[in-house]
Amino acid sequence: MTHTFYKYQGTGNDFVMIDNRLKTFNKKDTQKVAFLCDRRFGIGADGLILLENHETADFKMVYYNADGNESTMCGNGGRCIVAFAKFLNIVKDHATFEAIDGMHDAIIEGDIIKLHMQNVDLVEKHTNHIFLNTGSPHHVQKEAHLKTFDIKTEGAKIRYGNPYGEAGTNVNFVSKINDSTFAVRTYERGVEDETLSCGTGVTAVAIAMHYIGETEKNLINLQVQGGELQVSFVKKGEAYQDIWLIGPAKQVFKGSIS
Numbered sequence: 001m002t003h004t005f006y007k008y009q010g011t012g013n014d015f016v017m018i019d020n021r022l023k024t025f026n027k028k029d030t031q032k033v034a035f036l037c038d039r040r041f042g043i044g045a046d047g048l049i050l051l052e053n054h055e056t057a058d059f060k061m062v063y064y065n066a067d068g069n070e071s072t073m074c075g076n077g078g079r080c081i082v083a084f085a086k087f088l089n090i091v092k093d094h095a096t097f098e099a100i101d102g103m104h105d106a107i108i109e110g111d112i113i114k115l116h117m118q119n120v121d122l123v124e125k126h127t128n129h130i131f132l133n134t135g136s137p138h139h140v141q142k143e144a145h146l147k148t149f150d151i152k153t154e155g156a157k158i159r160y161g162n163p164y165g166e167a168g169t170n171v172n173f174v175s176k177i178n179d180s181t182f183a184v185r186t187y188e189r190g191v192e193d194e195t196l197s198c199g200t201g202v203t204a205v206a207i208a209m210h211y212i213g214e215t216e217k218n219l220i221n222l223q224v225q226g227g228e229l230q231v232s233f234v235k236k237g238e239a240y241q242d243i244w245l246i247g248p249a250k251q252v253f254k255g256s257i258s
């Protein structure tokens, strides 16, 4: 079957986007998703996203990693699907949608999409890292030599190692630039490599850095390999609420593939 697709990117985290409101896409076809995301034999992307109808919200988001498996929340993908919904005239400058981690709303200001993330009730501080779930699981670790660090090798060791096991985790390495700015490089589970940006990852980094006292700011700039994102939040007791992931989302091209 031939599918019309759109390619989107959010700070270099790229996605194949398919309008599945007519339910033409076989959602169980893992090999097909992996093929479409393949950079040599397919279109090439870090993930694939289906936009579907929803009973009460503007739409539903279904996210797959490049390995073909449906996975947990994708923050940059969430921002990109909002831009796609605007392109399809489903929404104007505000959107509500359901993703695997629950309901989200978003504000559209030109190319900038502000995505409301789920609250984070638990931040685990360990000796050399912080672990938290921002819709997807994230290990956050400080790294002084971020520019030259071997993200793929070191990220894979942590992703497959204890205590994460089979389910694994995403791994973020972070270096402080100043009180409100951090540089981040992320190894993504399901891509099994470094990506140019990870939305739930930078959200985790911003909250982790605040939690351990590296910053007292509530609006954090995150420099990623593919550009710049911002994360804002409010801390209530041990929990983080009213979390927003802010940054650009752009359509790159359209095509058809069978």
Ligand SMILES: N[C@@H](CCC[C@H](N)C(=O)O)C(=O)O
Pocket: 013, 065, 071, 072, 073, 074, 075, 076, 077, 136, 137, 169, 170, 188, 189, 190, 191, 197, 198, 199, 200, 201
């Ligand atoms: N790129 C994403 C995260 C996608 C999910 C992740 N690979 C996982 O399986 O946990 C983002 O922008 O948040």
